[in-house]
Amino acid sequence: MQQPNHSLSESPATDSTDADVGKQGGSSASPGPSRSWSAQVRRGVDLQSLYALVYLVVANLIAGVLNLPSVAAALGIARQPGLGDLLGDLVMLVFLFGTRGQDLLGRGSNPVRYKAQANPGPAVLVGAILLIMLASSIETGFTWVVNQGSQALGLVYHSTTSQIAAGQHGFLSPLDTAILVPVVEEFLLRGVVMGRLRPYGRTFAIVTSSFIFACLHGDITQSLFTFLLGLVLGFIAMEYSILWSMALHIFNNLVLADAMMWLTQTVPARTGTLINQGMTLLGLVGGLVVLWLIRGQLADRLRANSSRPGTYKGWISLGLAVLVVLAVVNAAQRFSLA
Numbered sequence: 001m002q003q004p005n006h007s008l009s010e011s012p013a014t015d016s017t018d019a020d021v022g023k024q025g026g027s028s029a030s031p032g033p034s035r036s037w038s039a040q041v042r043r044g045v046d047l048q049s050l051y052a053l054v055y056l057v058v059a060n061l062i063a064g065v066l067n068l069p070s071v072a073a074a075l076g077i078a079r080q081p082g083l084g085d086l087l088g089d090l091v092m093l094v095f096l097f098g099t100r101g102q103d104l105l106g107r108g109s110n111p112v113r114y115k116a117q118a119n120p121g122p123a124v125l126v127g128a129i130l131l132i133m134l135a136s137s138i139e140t141g142f143t144w145v146v147n148q149g150s151q152a153l154g155l156v157y158h159s160t161t162s163q164i165a166a167g168q169h170g171f172l173s174p175l176d177t178a179i180l181v182p183v184v185e186e187f188l189l190r191g192v193v194m195g196r197l198r199p200y201g202r203t204f205a206i207v208t209s210s211f212i213f214a215c216l217h218g219d220i221t222q223s224l225f226t227f228l229l230g231l232v233l234g235f236i237a238m239e240y241s242i243l244w245s246m247a248l249h250i251f252n253n254l255v256l257a258d259a260m261m262w263l264t265q266t267v268p269a270r271t272g273t274l275i276n277q278g279m280t281l282l283g284l285v286g287g288l289v290v291l292w293l294i295r296g297q298l299a300d301r302l303r304a305n306s307s308r309p310g311t312y313k314g315w316i317s318l319g320l321a322v323l324v325v326l327a328v329v330n331a332a333q334r335f336s337l338a
Contacts, residue, residue, distance in 0.1 A: 082172030154337065185249065
């Protein structure tokens with residue numbers, strides 16, 4: 001993971017106004033007692049959680065409208081698998097720019113970063129990919145545990161991953177899930193949400209936006225994966241730019257998910273199983289090796305970006321609690337009687 005000029009723990013995107021953001025809460029933070037600071041953080045978490053909730057509600061409303069028989073017939077959605085999802089995500093992209101245009105255009109007080117002082121080197125990108133594969137391997141193991149537990153209780157677990165696999169038909173579905181979805185999700189989570197939480201601390205913003213990312217998926221196993229994925233993408237977006245986190249997100253969805261899914265479904269079942277097992281083992285071993293190599297740098301990074309006392313009390317937030325409840329309800333609906 002190390003190379004002469006760029007290591008995974010570097011801060012090429014850090015500028016002078018960011019130097020003390022972890023401990024001081026950013027240049028916009030006003031001094032005051034810990035309780036007052038916690039209240040400021042709680043308000044920030046509330047606002048971003050509620051914005052993510054509004055996004056989720058609007059997305060479901062759009063999906064519901066596009067699935068109406070009259071609308072589907074008028075747009076020809078029924079004849080084009082994946083067209084409805086593609087149109088829905090395009091509408092959500094318009095929603096994001098319509099409501100947070102200043103942020104996404106790189107203006108205002110919380111601009112999205114599209115440029116950095118330096119780009120991540122090959123070692124950083126390879127390390128990030130291996131960590132994403134490690135997250136996928138953890139999800140695979142956790143899914144097995146959930147399936148075994150469900151069977152013991154007489155339940156069937158319907159994972160999001162299996163539903164996506166069943167719905168991948170034609171070229172529009174992969175186009176949506178592999179390219180448009182990552183772009184929309186990066187603008188929302190690593191752009192708007194993480195950007196607006198950044199004044200409360202870089203690590204805090206990465207972890208909190210990753211947790212909100214997980215809540216939006218509402219699936220016990222995929223939420224674990226998206227939380228871990230969000231940590232990796234959040235670091236890349238924070239240290240380099242959102243364009244690199246988008247690129248890694250697209251690589252995950254296009255190559256590690258869709259392409260591998262297509263490959264394992266094309267070859268004989270035994271061969272497909274061996275490929276999946278090999279990828280899981282590669283992610284597990286490779287990701288753990290990366291974590292071992294950067295353990296010192298990671299510890300230094302966490303110390304350097306530690307937050308002010310009372311910052312994490314901001315998680316005691318009504319907006320975040322609503323997201324958690326909705327995520328639990330959605331996760332529960334994925335279990336049915338055998």
